[in-house]
Amino acid sequence: xxxxxxxxxxxxxxxxxxxxxxxxxxxxxxxxxxxxxxxxxxxxxxxxxxxxxxxxxxxxxxxxxxxxxxxxxxxxxxxxxxxxxxxxxxxxxxxxxxxxxxxxxxxxxxxxxxxxxxxxxxxxxxxxxxxxxxxxxxxxxxxxxxxxxxxxxxxxxxxxxxxxxxxxxxxxxxxx
Numbered sequence: 001x002x003x004x005x006x007x008x009x010x011x012x013x014x015x016x017x018x019x020x021x022x023x024x025x026x027x028x029x030x031x032x033x034x035x036x037x038x039x040x041x042x043x044x045x046x047x048x049x050x051x052x053x054x055x056x057x058x059x060x061x062x063x064x065x066x067x068x069x070x071x072x073x074x075x076x077x078x079x080x081x082x083x084x085x086x087x088x089x090x091x092x093x094x095x096x097x098x099x100x101x102x103x104x105x106x107x108x109x110x111x112x113x114x115x116x117x118x119x120x121x122x123x124x125x126x127x128x129x130x131x132x133x134x135x136x137x138x139x140x141x142x143x144x145x146x147x148x149x150x151x152x153x154x155x156x157x158x159x160x161x162x163x164x165x166x167x168x169x170x171x172x173x174x175x176x
Contacts (some may be wrong), residue, residue: 007130008039010046013062015107018158020063023108026156027065032089032132037068041087041129044070054107056146058153061108067091068129069150071143078142088137091126091151093119102145104159105172113170114163118145 016022030037040059048057048070055076058069070087073079098120105113122144124137139147149159163169 008042010039010042010044012047012050013043015047015051015057015061016063017108017110018160020108022060022063022065023153023158024156025060025065027060027067027154029090030066030068032127032129037066037089038129040064040066040068041070041089044068044087045072045085048072051107055142056150057107058150060153060156067154069154071146071150073143073146076142080141081139081143083137083139083143086137087129088124088126088135088147089129089132091124091137091147091154093122093124093148093151094136095121095123096148097121098140103170104145104149106149106159108153109158109160111172112160113172114159115168116145116149116159116162117164118148118162120144122147124151 044057048054055073056071059066067090072085074082096119100120101115101117103113104116121140
Protein backbone atom coordinates (compact mmCIF):
# COMPACT_ATOMS: atom_id res chain seq x y z
CA UNK A 1 0.00 0.00 0.00
CA UNK A 2 1.30 3.43 -0.90
CA UNK A 3 1.52 5.72 2.10
CA UNK A 4 -1.11 8.00 0.59
CA UNK A 5 -3.56 5.26 -0.41
CA UNK A 6 -6.15 5.42 2.36
CA UNK A 7 -9.02 4.02 0.32
CA UNK A 8 -11.31 7.06 0.45
CA UNK A 9 -11.72 10.05 -1.86
CA UNK A 10 -10.50 13.28 -0.37
CA UNK A 11 -12.29 16.62 -0.33
CA UNK A 12 -10.54 19.94 -0.85
CA UNK A 13 -10.55 22.03 2.32
CA UNK A 14 -9.95 25.73 2.92
CA UNK A 15 -6.39 26.50 4.00
CA UNK A 16 -6.19 28.64 7.14
CA UNK A 17 -3.87 31.64 7.24
CA UNK A 18 -2.09 33.33 10.13
CA UNK A 19 -3.20 34.57 12.60
CA UNK A 20 -5.82 31.78 12.80
CA UNK A 21 -5.48 30.35 16.35
CA UNK A 22 -5.46 26.72 15.15
CA UNK A 23 -2.05 27.40 13.57
CA UNK A 24 -0.59 28.36 16.96
CA UNK A 25 -2.06 25.43 18.90
CA UNK A 26 0.01 22.28 19.45
CA UNK A 27 -1.88 19.29 18.03
CA UNK A 28 -2.68 16.10 19.89
CA UNK A 29 -2.02 12.55 18.75
CA UNK A 30 -4.61 10.74 16.64
CA UNK A 31 -5.84 7.20 16.21
CA UNK A 32 -4.55 6.46 12.69
CA UNK A 33 -7.24 3.81 12.17
CA UNK A 34 -10.16 6.10 13.04
CA UNK A 35 -12.31 6.80 9.94
CA UNK A 36 -12.13 10.55 10.67
CA UNK A 37 -8.33 10.41 10.59
CA UNK A 38 -8.39 8.43 7.35
CA UNK A 39 -10.76 10.99 5.80
CA UNK A 40 -8.53 13.85 7.04
CA UNK A 41 -5.49 12.17 5.44
CA UNK A 42 -7.32 11.92 2.11
CA UNK A 43 -8.46 15.55 2.40
CA UNK A 44 -4.89 16.73 3.00
CA UNK A 45 -3.70 14.98 -0.15
CA UNK A 46 -6.64 16.33 -2.20
CA UNK A 47 -6.06 19.88 -0.95
CA UNK A 48 -2.32 19.65 -1.58
CA UNK A 49 -2.87 18.41 -5.14
CA UNK A 50 -5.00 21.44 -6.13
CA UNK A 51 -2.59 23.93 -4.54
CA UNK A 52 0.12 25.03 -7.01
CA UNK A 53 3.63 24.72 -5.60
CA UNK A 54 2.48 22.95 -2.44
CA UNK A 55 4.87 20.22 -1.22
CA UNK A 56 3.30 19.62 2.19
CA UNK A 57 0.18 20.29 4.21
CA UNK A 58 -0.60 19.67 7.87
CA UNK A 59 -3.96 19.17 9.57
CA UNK A 60 -3.82 22.51 11.45
CA UNK A 61 -3.60 24.28 8.09
CA UNK A 62 -7.07 22.99 7.24
CA UNK A 63 -8.43 23.85 10.70
CA UNK A 64 -7.96 20.50 12.45
CA UNK A 65 -5.73 20.29 15.52
CA UNK A 66 -4.28 16.83 14.83
CA UNK A 67 -0.84 15.31 14.30
CA UNK A 68 -1.36 14.40 10.65
CA UNK A 69 0.43 15.76 7.59
CA UNK A 70 0.99 15.02 3.91
CA UNK A 71 4.15 15.57 1.86
CA UNK A 72 4.99 15.19 -1.82
CA UNK A 73 8.16 16.70 -3.29
CA UNK A 74 7.87 14.74 -6.55
CA UNK A 75 9.19 16.80 -9.44
CA UNK A 76 10.54 19.62 -7.28
CA UNK A 77 13.90 20.80 -8.64
CA UNK A 78 15.51 20.90 -5.16
CA UNK A 79 14.45 17.34 -4.22
CA UNK A 80 17.08 14.58 -4.06
CA UNK A 81 15.27 11.93 -2.07
CA UNK A 82 11.63 11.48 -3.10
CA UNK A 83 9.25 9.07 -1.38
CA UNK A 84 6.26 10.19 -3.46
CA UNK A 85 3.00 11.19 -1.80
CA UNK A 86 2.80 10.14 1.83
CA UNK A 87 0.73 10.93 4.90
CA UNK A 88 2.05 10.44 8.43
CA UNK A 89 0.25 10.37 11.78
CA UNK A 90 1.82 11.08 15.18
CA UNK A 91 5.23 11.66 13.58
CA UNK A 92 8.28 12.58 15.59
CA UNK A 93 11.87 13.19 14.60
CA UNK A 94 14.31 10.74 16.18
CA UNK A 95 17.49 11.88 14.42
CA UNK A 96 18.37 15.17 12.73
CA UNK A 97 21.81 16.07 11.35
CA UNK A 98 23.55 18.14 8.65
CA UNK A 99 21.92 21.46 9.50
CA UNK A 100 21.75 24.26 6.93
CA UNK A 101 19.77 27.40 6.22
CA UNK A 102 17.27 27.55 3.35
CA UNK A 103 14.36 29.64 2.08
CA UNK A 104 10.83 28.52 3.00
CA UNK A 105 7.34 29.65 2.23
CA UNK A 106 3.96 28.50 3.47
CA UNK A 107 0.38 28.49 2.23
CA UNK A 108 -0.67 29.75 5.68
CA UNK A 109 1.69 32.74 5.37
CA UNK A 110 1.08 33.59 1.71
CA UNK A 111 2.88 36.94 1.50
CA UNK A 112 6.23 36.05 3.12
CA UNK A 113 9.19 33.69 2.84
CA UNK A 114 12.09 33.30 5.22
CA UNK A 115 15.46 31.67 5.81
CA UNK A 116 15.13 28.75 8.23
CA UNK A 117 17.79 26.42 9.61
CA UNK A 118 16.73 22.76 9.21
CA UNK A 119 18.34 19.35 9.31
CA UNK A 120 19.55 18.10 5.92
CA UNK A 121 19.18 14.49 7.05
CA UNK A 122 16.16 13.36 9.06
CA UNK A 123 14.78 10.17 10.56
CA UNK A 124 11.12 10.19 11.60
CA UNK A 125 8.99 7.52 13.25
CA UNK A 126 5.25 7.65 12.61
CA UNK A 127 2.10 5.68 11.89
CA UNK A 128 0.28 5.26 8.60
CA UNK A 129 -3.35 6.36 8.32
CA UNK A 130 -5.74 3.49 7.77
CA UNK A 131 -3.59 0.63 9.02
CA UNK A 132 -1.83 2.31 11.93
CA UNK A 133 1.36 0.54 10.88
CA UNK A 134 4.52 1.90 12.49
CA UNK A 135 7.07 3.19 10.01
CA UNK A 136 10.48 4.81 10.00
CA UNK A 137 11.13 7.38 7.29
CA UNK A 138 14.71 8.35 6.50
CA UNK A 139 15.08 11.30 4.16
CA UNK A 140 17.35 14.18 3.29
CA UNK A 141 17.60 17.51 1.52
CA UNK A 142 14.43 19.25 0.43
CA UNK A 143 12.12 16.40 1.47
CA UNK A 144 13.64 16.50 4.99
CA UNK A 145 12.99 20.26 5.09
CA UNK A 146 9.36 19.74 4.03
CA UNK A 147 8.79 17.09 6.71
CA UNK A 148 10.26 19.34 9.41
CA UNK A 149 8.07 22.24 8.24
CA UNK A 150 4.97 20.03 8.62
CA UNK A 151 6.14 18.70 12.00
CA UNK A 152 6.33 22.33 13.13
CA UNK A 153 2.73 22.93 12.01
CA UNK A 154 1.64 19.98 14.16
CA UNK A 155 3.53 21.56 17.09
CA UNK A 156 1.73 24.89 16.61
CA UNK A 157 4.68 26.67 14.96
CA UNK A 158 4.92 28.61 11.72
CA UNK A 159 8.24 28.88 9.89
CA UNK A 160 8.40 32.52 11.02
CA UNK A 161 9.15 31.24 14.55
CA UNK A 162 12.36 29.67 13.21
CA UNK A 163 13.83 32.57 11.20
CA UNK A 164 16.88 34.32 12.66
CA UNK A 165 15.10 37.69 12.77
CA UNK A 166 13.35 40.31 10.67
CA UNK A 167 16.39 40.50 8.36
CA UNK A 168 15.68 36.87 7.29
CA UNK A 169 12.02 37.47 6.26
CA UNK A 170 11.20 38.52 2.69
CA UNK A 171 8.11 39.48 0.68
CA UNK A 172 7.07 36.58 -1.56
CA UNK A 173 8.10 37.34 -5.14
CA UNK A 174 6.07 34.60 -6.82
CA UNK A 175 2.46 34.21 -5.77
CA UNK A 176 1.01 30.75 -6.14
